[in-house]
Amino acid sequence: MNKGTLRRVALALAAPIAAVVFATVASSIFLIIAGSNPFSAYGDMFEYGSRLEIQVDILNRATPLYISGVAAAIGFRMNLFNIGVEGQYRLAAIVAAYVGASVSLPAFLHVALILFVAMLVGGAYAGVAGVLKVTRGVNEVISTIMLNAIAISGLIAWLVREWQAGGSVDAKGANLGVGTEPIEESGLIPNINSWLELFTREIGKGKELTGVLLVAIAVGVLYHIILNRTRFGFDLRASGINPFAARAGGVNDKRMVLGAMVLSGVVAGLVGMAEIAKLGRFSPNFVGNLGFAGIAVALLGRNHPGGIAIGALLFAFLDTASGVLQVTGSASREIVFIMQGIILLAAVIAYEVVQRYRIREEARLASTLLSGDQE
Amino acid sequence: MPNAIELKGITKRFPGVLANDNVNLTVAEGEIHAVCGENGAGKSTLMKILYGMQPADEGTMELFGEEKTFASPNEAIDAGIGMVHQHFMLANQLTVLENVILGAEPTKPGGLIDFVEASAHLEEVGKAYGLTVDSSDLVEMLEVGERQRVEIIKVLFRGAKILIFDEPTAVLVPQEVEELFRNMRELKANGATIIFIDHKLEEVLEIADTITVLRQGRTVATVKPDDVSASDLAELMVGSELPKPQLSESKALETVGLSLHEVTVLDEDNRPIVDNVSLSVRCGEILGIAGVEGNGQHELVGAILGTQSVDSGEVALMGDNISSQSVRKRRENGLGYIPQDRQEEGLLLTAPLWENAALGHQTAKPFSKGWRQWFIDRVGSRTQTERIREEYDVRTPNIEVSAHALSGGNQQKLIVGREMVSQPSVLVASHPTRGIDVGAQASVWGQIREARSQGLATLLISADLDELIGLSDSIVVMFRGQIVAQLDPSEITPRTLGAYMTGAAMEEAENE
Incomplete structure (x- = not known):
């Protein structure tokens, strides 16, 4: 590794490390103010997080966070702020659950159909915001916020009643309550405990590692390939960096806005799939707020597929490990929300500082080269 | 009586550029003083110094006989200088009154805006200078000319005695220009002093009492309108010597690379920005477009590239009509583009x-x-x-x-x-060497010449006369969206070029 590469890697790592260090120090201050010992609180969290079963929980939590982060990042790469991931994934989940429950298919096809419907609905719903922006100039932040409201408290509330399961108990005799018909076993993505167990011991306590993790990994790989290796991705990034230059370079900006929005929605549609695989249906206590958390994760991960993964794992760790604080009583679990907020703020600031330093550094390098030539 | 403004020996340097070089400007109280010059002649820099937006490196400034220096526009405003900007700085959803007081609101105790006082003061100012406008109208409902009047009142409201008008006619149609001039005369009659920046010579000659011409950062002359013709002024602006064409014998082929047929582009108010332009560039030929900036060149380039929607007319690339093609298709079909920025x-x-x-x-x-x-x-x-x-x-x-x-x-x-x-088969080069050093400039010129000899059709838009005359096989002049002349670079004179660029030639033709 030469000096330049080493330097670049160091620079890339500087920002997140600085952010985490700063956030830890700042959170410690809050803990001390609240009368807790920060060391014992962190100690508890790490000890808890080192257990295999908890790590499964962390991965299960990180999976939808990651997909949601990628969905937000696709918009960000084009300077579009898709706040609508929240509404898109929930609407996609209920429609996919309904369609999935109303057919009987071989396992592979059944799962594929459910994923396809989810992507279709997510993409179409995000597309509404895209069409509004392209044809009427409606700001996507406003339209996606509105569409969230329409989806969550409007469409879904209505659909849940419309598609209410007929029977009151499921096949195993458990009470069903409010929600769609259960999907047959063939439509549920199986857990991948056996994959993880290859590397470690048996997973206990009935914990299941979601198979959607594989979908998340595929999403990350495709995201990287589409953004960095295809012309579509090039056009999208170019429009994001400089829409005027992109236009002069032949990029159809309207088509790109629509394309980025729909693609973001397609990915958003997959956010709820882990929950569907777990519950086997859509019910009102379906997990929420993943869309908003995804925005934070994308910011933390700098829209980079690897970075988003780290961000999702970090947030999932904090979410999951916070549970132990209440048990041990070493701190209040709400400290975790404060930490997440501080990490995010610190990361955004640190990235900006490093970015400016890098720009100056490059300019200095280029100009020394110039003056060297002239001498 | 001391002069309203006396600038002596003003010099301002930017990295690599001498924007103002020992400029002198004397403006008598109560006169309309025009400052004219081409783009880059140093007018804007001089006005920014006068208005406190930039400090001068050297030189002194006197206002009514007192030496002053301004660290910010606020100090200039306090000293009685006001700037009427070319592009209106108005909030469309607010009323005229609200716009006028914005940033200078009279307040009642408790920090509330005193609208009664504001309204009275506005009326007073309007009466004193003979400018009428309904203060309760929303700005978005006003015509362009009325908006400009609001801008003027805004400046007067802050107590300005000296008004700087930065190319005020650029956004106006002829009738509105007439109205503006009436307002300016009214202002003058009521004791205001006006500095008027412009490069449309017929207008300058009509309204100004005194004219100062700048060229390449220097004061070239200060004249009275009665003593000069538009052509004299144009010559002063452009300079007495032009660079020599440096092209080898034209190798233009018969094939037409780029052709425009009656292309018209309208702005939001349906005014033509590009007005019925037809031209053609053959392969192996460089066609230069001369003209003061803002006369439709940018929109013309957009129309060729496809980023600007064309209201009528036809653009053809190597004989094929590309008017309805996307930018990408045009680029793929061999259209190269060097943007101005x-x-x-x-x-x-x-x-x-x-x-x-x-x-x-x-x-x-x-x-x-x-x-x-x-x-x-x-x-x-x-x-x-x-x-x-x-x-x-x-x-x-x-x-x-x-x-x-x-x-x-x-x-x-x-x-x-x-x-x-x-x-590419056709290249549109818009100010290809703007703001770059001499070495890079020579290299870019060399590349364009080289490509010409290999049969490239080039449309060159430039404000740099060295570039335009040095590279072009033929030059057309754009003025107010129209092609007003086609000139041969080897026979061009400062007088003719300047006259066409500033509209003076048309003025004289009409007068004859």
């Missing part, structure tokens, strides 16, 4: 050089590959960028650095390189 329209500043080299050519080899060129060819792109770097002398540590790391000249060489390397 490389950072704004040419580059992805935070992306690496090799991605910048691909921009505009990403649908073609070697930048993309695979089925329907759907994939970026990272190896091909990098190889091609290395080639551009060598052949076009782009000085950079490597091709992975972001574009913003490069100096302006090297950024421009990269753009020229990426356009030339794809061997």
